[in-house]
Amino acid sequence: MNITIIGYGRMGKEVEQIAEKRGHTIVSTVDPVQGLFSELSDEAVKDTQGVIEFGLPEGILDRISFLSSRNIPVVIGTTGWQEQEAKAEEIVKSTGGALLYGSNFSPGANLFFRIVEEAAGLINSLDDYDIMMHEYHHKKKKDSPSGTALTLAGKILENLERKKSICFDPLQREIRDDELHIGTVRGGHIPGIHRVTMDSPADSIVLEHSARNRSGFASGSVIGLEWLMEKRGMHHADSFFRDLMES
Numbered sequence: 336m337n338i339t340i341i342g343y344g345r346m347g348k349e350v351e352q353i354a355e356k357r358g359h360t361i362v363s364t365v366d367p368v369q370g371l372f373s374e375l376s377d378e379a380v381k382d383t384q385g386v387i388e389f390g391l392p393e394g395i396l397d398r399i400s401f402l403s404s405r406n407i408p409v410v411i412g413t414t415g416w417q418e419q420e421a422k423a424e425e426i427v428k429s430t431g432g433a434l435l436y437g438s439n440f441s442p443g444a445n446l447f448f449r450i451v452e453e454a455a456g457l458i459n460s461l462d463d464y465d466i467m468m469h470e471y472h473h474k475k476k477k478d479s480p481s482g483t484a485l486t487l488a489g490k491i492l493e494n495l496e497r498k499k500s501i502c503f504d505p506l507q508r509e510i511r512d513d514e515l516h517i518g519t520v521r522g523g524h525i526p527g528i529h530r531v532t533m534d535s536p537a538d539s540i541v542l543e544h545s546a547r548n549r550s551g552f553a554s555g556s557v558i559g560l561e562w563l564m565e566k567r568g569m570h571h572a573d574s575f576f577r578d579l580m581e582s
């Protein structure tokens with residue numbers, strides 16, 4: 336398949352390598368500084384069959400609208416735009432395009448989401464256990480908490496009745512029993528660690544997903560684009576990984 340990469344930074348370059356290994360061709364890159372094209376245009380996508388974006392949230396709805404109205408399927412890994420998801424869905428629906436969005440495209444993290452959902456559900460009847468989250472990322476990361484942490488938190492809130500909302504730093508008060516605290520740390524070169532701790536007076540259970548590098552994120556996004564080619568509408572990575580894990 337002929338692919339355009341939007342956002343030619345750490346992830347864009349990793350996607351290029353993995354896509355080529357899977358037999359695809361990168362026909363263009365769009366990035367204000369490092370791309371063959373500095374912005375999305377008809378010229379940038381003239382030979383393109385599908386797009387993978389790992390960029391910044393600014394202008395994301397314009398890019399979705401551009402691609403969807405030209406019937407070019409797009410996989411979006413960019414995080415930090417969750418409040419615009421409903422609008423994106425409307426755009427894709429009204430223009431008849433195809434979009435796959437996920438805060439974390441690594442198969443391991445998606446397996447982790449399912450394990451955490453199950454664990455959160457199990458402690459519904461074990462009131463002694465509180466639950467909390469930590470995430471660690473490299474110092475260049477722009478959004479906080481990470482998209483993955485917000486996805487995980489959403490899954491915990493859906494499955495554990497006593498948690499009703501999320502809170503994160505700065506924290507200058509006690510945690511309420513119905514709050515899920517997310518601690519975020521930035522530093523060094525960490526590709527991404529997400530930890531869920533269930534803590535009781537007697538013991539502590541720690542579940543953790545730790546990315547060794549960015550290859551998992553990139554390969555999931557490329558396989559996600561292959562999956563999306565047959566589809567229309569806006570899809571969440573959950574549906575894609577459910578298909579992958581259950582096939």
Ligand SMILES: NC(=O)C1=CN([C@@H]2O[C@H](COP(=O)(O)OP(=O)(O)OC[C@H]3O[C@@H](n4cnc5c(N)ncnc54)[C@H](OP(=O)(O)O)[C@@H]3O)[C@@H](O)[C@H]2O)C=CC1
Pocket residue numbers: 341342343344345346347365366367368369374389390391392393394411412413414415437438439440441478482552553
């Ligand atoms: N879903 C997933 O599995 C994963 C998601 N991510 C997310 O992907 C995003 C990118 O991460 P990463 O590659 O590490 O970040 P980088 O900063 O290395 O790369 C982002 C690139 O996008 C460029 N860019 C900014 N605005 C635009 C635009 N409008 N059009 C095209 N390109 C643009 C940036 O240019 P400039 O630097 O000049 O601004 C930069 O080169 C983040 O949101 C991150 O959270 C990361 C890993 C996995």
Ligand SMILES: O=C(O)C1=N[C@H](C(=O)O)C[C@H](O)C1
Pocket residue numbers: 414438439472476477478480481482483484526527528
């Ligand atoms: O910016 C990153 O690096 C990552 N971003 C994603 C997120 O915000 O969850 C996925 C992964 O954790 C790496």
